[in-house]
Amino acid sequence: MRLQPDEDQRALRDGVRELLARRFGPRELRDAVERPGLLDRRLWRELGAAGFFALRLPEDDGGVGLGLPEAVLAFEEAGRALLPGPLVATHLEAGRVPGAAEGHAVVTAPMGGLVEWLRAADEVRGDTAGALPMRSVDPLTPLHRLPASAAPDPVAVLLTAAEQLGSAGRMCELAVQHARSREQFGRPIGTFQAVQHLCADMLVRTRTARAAVHAAAVTADPVDVHAARLLADEAAVRGARDCLQVHGGMGFTWEFEAHLHLKRAWVRTYRAGPATESEELMAAALLDGDP
Structure with a gap:
């Protein structure tokens, strides 16, 4: 790929x-x-x-x-x-x-x-x-x-990032579908600028994370993997929150799946350890490559 x-x-x-x-x-x-x-x-x-x-x-x-x-x-x-x-x-x-x-x-x-x-x-x-x-x-x-944790396998980190990416894409899809079909004041809520901005931000985060995750799958470089992890975590967590926002009151109901994506995204963020560890790994790589 x-x-x-x-x-x-x-x-x-x-x-x-x-x-x-x-x-x-x-x-x-x-x-x-x-x-x-x-x-x-x-x-x-x-x-x-x-x-x-x-x-x-x-x-x-x-x-x-x-x-x-x-x-x-x-x-x-x-x-x-x-x-x-x-x-x-x-x-x-x-x-x-x-x-x-x-x-x-x-x-x-x-x-x-x-x-x-x-x-x-x-x-x-x-x-x-x-x-x-x-x-x-x-x-x-x-x-x-567990009382202690070890550094996770980079492949595990990347596959978790891929799952996060899937959640982000699903949330973006549901938000756009609702914005097109739900009407207020006689027109679809997708015509309102605030909703447009939420959907656009979700799409940008998802596509950015997808590029990073797919690139890391090709290079298998640990730095690329952790960069993809951070972008995918953000896309999944913020995407689910924004999807809830677009859906308004119905978004917070037990029957709607967005809250399940948000909760799963929170759990997945822990698989690779604290986000600061990924950030420090990337910072060290940048410093090592600085002439």
Whole structure:
């Protein structure tokens, strides 16, 4: 992928979107909210059968044989759909944990001082000694807090950024749809300058984050990855807030999905550790390159 997906990559992205629309649509999302802590194992196995977890495994090892750019596109769609579960950890351990690639095993691992879906996982990679259950702001992501955290894998950071990007794109899409259809004073609210500015800012943040995430998928450079992480975090969190603003009172209702995207975006910001660590990494790289 050269910043823009080619035909095969677009087909992969569309295939993942179609699968998730069919198997994890609005009704399934609501069912998952009402069943916190319960993972849909059947859906997990379907993801495995579709190659979601084995995308980057070599074909000789039973994988799909694709690369990081393709994984980023798939995780962007997972973020757009708010797909629950320790997707990143299971993807990273495909090929090392028996059954993970096929979706028969759920794998979790510590990230950013937290561990997701600890009780639902079949395999835990990494040290979770002293893990304490905590009340998660996201009803779709049960969490345990750890006494200490290690630096996350850059690939995990990038795949999380891709999920954030998917959320940002979905929020922008919903905000624009509502601005076009909702009328006040006899005209669509999208004709009001304040709403136009909110939607335009969402679009700019999303497209900027997408360029950074896709570029980092090509270079795999840790500095590029952390830059993409910061932009994607901002696009997801601010995008969800702005989407709530555009929708007004109905945006804050339990039935509307924007609050779920906002809460998931907050949780994802912790996977890569504090934002200051990403900022310091980028600052150090800039200083090292300063003649």
